[in-house]
C-alpha cells in the first residue's frame with residue numbers, strides 16, 4: 001500500500017516568559033506564553049530519521065528568552081513577527097512559521113509591585129512564510145461580561161423535546177473569546193487592542209438582545225465599523241446560563257432576583273463578522 005507524509009509542523013509549545021524591564025526604581029512587567037510551529041522541508045526527519053533540517057524545539061525556546069533580552073517583548077504581535085521572521089530567514093528548511101502568544105495582564109500596584117488583572121487574556125496568532133507573506137490575528141479570551149436585563153429569548157423553533165420557557169427578561173452572561181484579523185498596517189497594536197475591546201464591551205452592554213447570536217453579530221459589527229485596520233472578527237460566546245430559582249416552596253416570589261449560575265452544559269454561539277470587501281484570509285486562522 002502506498003503511504004505518504006501529510007501536513008506536519010513542529011515547535012516548542014507554551015514557553016512561559018516573564019520579562020522585567022528595570023527603568024530605575026520603576027519596573028515594567030510582561031508575562032507571556034509563546035507557542036510556535038515551524039514547517040517546511042521535513043520529509044527526511046519523518047521518513048529516514050535524518051535530523052539535519054530540524055532546529056531543536058529547545059533552541060526555539062532559548063530564542064524566545066534571548067530575543068526578550070535583546071529586543072524586549074513590547075506588543076505581542078510585534079514579538080511574534082520578530083520570532084517568525086527569524087526562523088524563516090535563518091533556517092533554509094523552514095518555509096513557514098506560526099507563532100501564537102498569550103499575554104497575562106498585571107496591573108501596577110507600586111513601582112515594583114503588581115496584581116494579576118482578572119482572568120482576561122490577550123492573544124495573537126502570527127504566520128510568516130518564505131514568500132514574505134505575514135498575517136496577524138489579535139484577540140482576547142475569558143473576558144467575562146453580564147447584563148442583568150435587556151435580553152430576551154422567544155420565538156424559537158419548537159419540537160417534541162422542547163421544554164425551554166420563552167422569556168422576555170433574562171440574565172445574559174458570557175466569557176468572550178474574540179479574534180480579529182488585521183489587513184494592512186495597524187500603526188499601534190496597543191491602541192487597536194483597546195479600541196476593539198471597548199467596541200466589543202459597548203456592543204454587549206448596549207444591544208437589546210433577542211438572542212446571543214444577535215449580540216454576537218452586534219459585537220463583531222461594532223468592532224469592524226469603529227476600529228481601523230481590521231477586516232474580520234471571529235467570536236466564540238458560551239451562554240453562561242442563569243436560571244431563576246423557584247422559591248415558591250418557601251412562600252417566596254422571585255422576580256428575576258435570585259439565580260442559579262449553571263456551569264454546564266452551556267450553549268456555545270460562534271460566528272464570524274467580516275467587512276464585505278475583506279481580502280481572502282489565506283492561512284491567517286490556521
Ligand SMILES: O=c1[nH]c(=O)c2[nH]c(=O)[nH]c2[nH]1
Pocket residue numbers: 153164210211212213239267
Ligand atoms: O441566545 C440564545 N440562543 C440560543 O440559540 C439558545 N438556545 C437556548 O436554549 N437558549 C438560547 N439563547
